[in-house]
Amino acid sequence: MQTLRQLLPAAIESPDPVTERWALPGGTITDAPRFPYRGAMLDVARHFFAVEDVLRVVDHLARYKLNHLHLHLTDDQGWRIAVDSWPKLTAVGGTTEVGGGPGGHYTKADYARIVSYAADRHITVVPEIDLPGHTNSALVAYPELAPDKIAPPPYTGTEVGFSYVDPADERTYDFVADVLGEVAALTPGPWLHIGGDEAFKVKGEVYTGFVERVQRIVADLGKTVVGWHQLAPAAHLDGRVLQWWGTNGEDPTTVDAVRRGARLIVSPGNHAYLDMKYAPDTPIGHDWAGLIDVRKAYDWDPGTHVTGVPAEAVLGVEAPLWTESVTSLADIELLLLPRLPAIAELGWSPRSSHDWASFRDRLAGQGPRWTTAGITFHRAPEIPWPTTPTIPAQRNVPQTDTATP
Ligand code: ACM
Numbered sequence: 337m338q339t340l341r342q343l344l345p346a347a348i349e350s351p352d353p354v355t356e357r358w359a360l361p362g363g364t365i366t367d368a369p370r371f372p373y374r375g376a377m378l379d380v381a382r383h384f385f386a387v388e389d390v391l392r393v394v395d396h397l398a399r400y401k402l403n404h405l406h407l408h409l410t411d412d413q414g415w416r417i418a419v420d421s422w423p424k425l426t427a428v429g430g431t432t433e434v435g436g437g438p439g440g441h442y443t444k445a446d447y448a449r450i451v452s453y454a455a456d457r458h459i460t461v462v463p464e465i466d467l468p469g470h471t472n473s474a475l476v477a478y479p480e481l482a483p484d485k486i487a488p489p490p491y492t493g494t495e496v497g498f499s500y501v502d503p504a505d506e507r508t509y510d511f512v513a514d515v516l517g518e519v520a521a522l523t524p525g526p527w528l529h530i531g532g533d534e535a536f537k538v539k540g541e542v543y544t545g546f547v548e549r550v551q552r553i554v555a556d557l558g559k560t561v562v563g564w565h566q567l568a569p570a571a572h573l574d575g576r577v578l579q580w581w582g583t584n585g586e587d588p589t590t591v592d593a594v595r596r597g598a599r600l601i602v603s604p605g606n607h608a609y610l611d612m613k614y615a616p617d618t619p620i621g622h623d624w625a626g627l628i629d630v631r632k633a634y635d636w637d638p639g640t641h642v643t644g645v646p647a648e649a650v651l652g653v654e655a656p657l658w659t660e661s662v663t664s665l666a667d668i669e670l671l672l673l674p675r676l677p678a679i680a681e682l683g684w685s686p687r688s689s690h691d692w693a694s695f696r697d698r699l700a701g702q703g704p705r706w707t708t709a710g711i712t713f714h715r716a717p718e719i720p721w722p723t724t725p726t727i728p729a730q731r732n733v734p735q736t737d738t739a740t741p
């Protein structure tokens with residue numbers, strides 16, 4: 337259906353009714369994805385986004401045949417999903433965000449609405465509860481989870497790696513089981529993402545021991561574990577998936593986890609992180625993994641990117657959008673477009689068709705569609721966007737008849 341939509345003129349994207357006769361050439365669409373997992377992530381924790389904004393992001397994913405929406409639901413700056421058994425997570429932990437704004441959270445009905453809207457568009461929601469680090473908002477709500485049992489102040493900055501739930505306290509595992517149980521019950525898809533990144537204060541065997549317990553909780557809920565690739569040293573569990581976000585494809589620890597059976601979602605920070613700026617003058621975004629122009633987003637191969645990981649172990653590709661500097665839907669769209677279609681093509685198209693010159697020209701054709709639909713995008717200078725047709729300055733000048741015969 338999306339392919340058919342792409343074959344129609346840009347006016348198909350108009351929010352207003354268009355009376356026009358459209359002709360399509362007859363033909364057969366023969367099309368199938370290279371990888372089963374094609375996703376994007378939205379961080380709704382650093383800044384909170386209304387359900388309507390998330391639904392619009394779902395539309396963008398569907399347009400480019402992505403089939404997973406990963407929601408980063410919890411972090412130091414805010415807890416965004418209602419948990420009935422631990423109500424202060426949202427009542428207290430949900431009221432903050434980066435920069436001091438009011439935050440917010442999804443009720444279970446809100447979340448169900450996102451899940452259902454996404455499912456109608458063949459998109460599976462992947463909820464992430466980031467553990468054991470990135471948990472300051474939970475500690476503010478429930479100091480009993482903190483290692484020193486003292487509530488930290490709410491956090492609205494952008495540093496990482498300072499917070500963690502107490503891996504030595506049994507109550508922490510009650511918390512994890514309750515939260516993951518409620519989130520699993522709301523989530524029809526098979527995946528439960530447990531984060532695991534940047535828990536700098538939980539080291540070595542304490543970290544792997546914690547992760548192994550949490551992995552078993554996920555498995556007991558009938559879900560498949562997904563986690564950032566920092567999970568790699570923990571024991572393998574059937575089906576487990578690591579999301580690789582490195583910037584250097586030499587990663588023996590991840591390769592070892594793959595040898596033990598892990599599959600990979602590939603999200604290289606320096607190619608697929610959509611919060612990286614396009615250029616030094618991009619008004620929002622980061623540059624810790626470098627600048628990512630459209631060509632950089634397009635020119636890499638998920639099947640060979642991590643040295644020693646065979647293409648068969650690659651479940652797919654995902655483009656994460658972290659939102660420390662992103663505060664509106666227009667900001668989201670500016671960073672998503674036009675790079676999201678680049679990542680989508682890597683996930684969908686066979687390697688044999690990978691071709692920057694062809695992609696650049698086809699991408700250019702999306703510009704008028706976004707303009708017609710009222711979607712914000714970055715007019716990347718390396719893309720030959722069609723120039724906007726100019727309206728004739730004089731009246732009564734004979735016009736070329738452009739009507740379809
Ligand atoms: C991450 O970017 N900390 C996964």
